[in-house]
Amino acid sequence: DAGVIQSPRHEVTEMGQEVTLRCKPISGHNSLFWYRQTMMRGLELLIYFNNNVPIDDSGMPEDRFSAKMPNASFSTLKIQPSEPRDSAVYFCASSLEGGASTDTQYFGPGTRLTVL
Amino acid sequence: AQSVTQLDSHVSVSEGTPVLLRCNYSSSYSPSLFWYVQHPNKGLQLLLKYTSAATLVKGINGFEAEFKKSETSFHLTKPSAHMSDAAEYFCVVSEPGRRALTFGSGTRLQVQP
Numbered sequence: 001d002a003g004v005i006q007s008p009r010h011e012v013t014e015m016g017q018e019v020t021l022r023c024k025p026i027s028g029h030n031s032l033f034w035y036r037q038t039m040m041r042g043l044e045l046l047i048y049f050n051n052n053v054p055i056d057d058s059g060m061p062e063d064r065f066s067a068k069m070p071n072a073s074f075s076t077l078k079i080q081p082s083e084p085r086d087s088a089v090y091f092c093a094s095s096l097e098g099g100a101s102t103d104t105q106y107f108g109p110g111t112r113l114t115v116l
Numbered sequence: 117a118q119s120v121t122q123l124d125s126h127v128s129v130s131e132g133t134p135v136l137l138r139c140n141y142s143s144s145y146s147p148s149l150f151w152y153v154q155h156p157n158k159g160l161q162l163l164l165k166y167t168s169a170a171t172l173v174k175g176i177n178g179f180e181a182e183f184k185k186s187e188t189s190f191h192l193t194k195p196s197a198h199m200s201d202a203a204e205y206f207c208v209v210s211e212p213g214r215r216a217l218t219f220g221s222g223t224r225l226q227v228q229p
Contacts, residue, residue, distance in 0.1 A: 004159075033216075043206065043219040056216065091159060102148045102167040102210070105217060107160040 002026075004108035006092050012114045018080040021111045024073055025094030033105060034067055034077050035091040043091075049075065082115045089113070118143045120209045122220035130228045135179075135194040137223045139207030142188065149190045150208040150217070151181055160206065166190065177201070202227045 005024040013019055025032045033048040047057040049069045057067070064083070069075040079086055089110045095103040123138040141147060151163040164175025171183040181192045190207060207220040
């Protein structure tokens with residue numbers, strides 16, 4: 001299996017621009033997670049989906065962030081408008097079962113976002 | 117609420133010597149515990165996980181961890197460090213009914229030749 005695929009791997013944009021991050025989970029996995037990693041806050045869960053439905057988006061920082069999962073093989077995380085404080089590494093992860101606490105989450109390589 | 121504390125932000129060992137990365141957790145329930153490793157500019161890879169079966173868990177690359185409920189600890193060990201073990205290690209907790217993982221702040225392991 002190819003694992004979790006994220007694109008782009010690096011993104012540099014200017015403040016105010018729209019940014020779209022993409023994720024393809026492992027085929028057959030039912031749950032998908034978006035995380036953000038920064039030096040100050042470490043790894044934080046932003047949102048997760050189960051069977052393409054958003055279950056918990058309490059970690060989404062503010063209305064500038066939105067995430068969608070139109071089908072089982074694709075998800076996007078959009079930031080509009082972007083701000084310098086959004087600079088971070090964004091990880092997508094997927095898990096096989098219904099997202100139970102014992103499930104292993106498999107992480108993608110991440111997208112390093114820099115907002116100038 | 118669940119939380120996890122990694123007691124050392126940096127650990128430095130010599131190649132061939134034992135590795136000990138410490139982790140304490142807090143959970144209202146019987147948690148699942150994980151160790152993930154992140155190599156520079158890479159994603160996170162699962163090393164091992166504890167899910168209420170055997171308290172001594174063996175993982176990949178010679179790592180193992182022991183769940184000690186009385187001490188609320190889940191320390192990661194390896195008998196002999198290799199240069200390729202240099203990376204950041206995250207202790208992670210998850211509670212029943214919660215899909216979200218709570219990550220520790222990470223421990224950066226340096227391996228000296």
